[in-house]
Amino acid sequence: MRCLIMDDGILLQSVEGLGHSPFIANAGEVWEVLQGEKEEVCRELLAEGPLFHSEASGLSESEASENDREIKWQHRVLLEVRLRKLNDALDRLMDGGYGRCTDCGEEIDRKRLLADPAASLCIACQGKADGENQIPYHVSAGQ
Numbered sequence: 001m002r003c004l005i006m007d008d009g010i011l012l013q014s015v016e017g018l019g020h021s022p023f024i025a026n027a028g029e030v031w032e033v034l035q036g037e038k039e040e041v042c043r044e045l046l047a048e049g050p051l052f053h054s055e056a057s058g059l060s061e062s063e064a065s066e067n068d069r070e071i072k073w074q075h076r077v078l079l080e081v082r083l084r085k086l087n088d089a090l091d092r093l094m095d096g097g098y099g100r101c102t103d104c105g106e107e108i109d110r111k112r113l114l115a116d117p118a119a120s121l122c123i124a125c126q127g128k129a130d131g132e133n134q135i136p137y138h139v140s141a142g143q
């Protein structure tokens with residue numbers, strides 16, 4: 001089985017294709033960190049298998065309770081969101097936009113990038129985005 005994400009992803013691109021980001025001296029290292037995590041996420045997604053109710057051939061109703069499915073689904077959604085972020089970061093690394101906030105264009109704090117190499121927003125914009133665009137999972141988990 002192929003990882004579906006690979007079809008629109010850039011899993012096999014090489015470091016040689018990197019653009020020059022004005023903010024990042026160690027683009028090659030960042031690239032490897034992002035690629036490493038991406039492969040991990042991809043493997044996890046593969047391990048979980050298909051979860052779409054209509055396509056889940058190996059999964060009978062009795063095998064997985066509604067609740068289990070829900071938890072797995074949420075986990076998978078989080079993985080896919082993460083994968084998208086990693087792909088976006090790799091894209092920015094390619095076109096030289098890495099390290100800049102995709103919203104306001106300001107340089108992203110270096111510590112923030114160290115903590116999350118896939119970060120696409122500066123702290124201020126991330127705060128705004130978190131306020132406007134809560135993932136339901138986090139909302140319900142806090143209740």
Ligand SMILES: [Zn+2]
Binds near residue numbers: 122
């Ligand atoms: Zn910003």
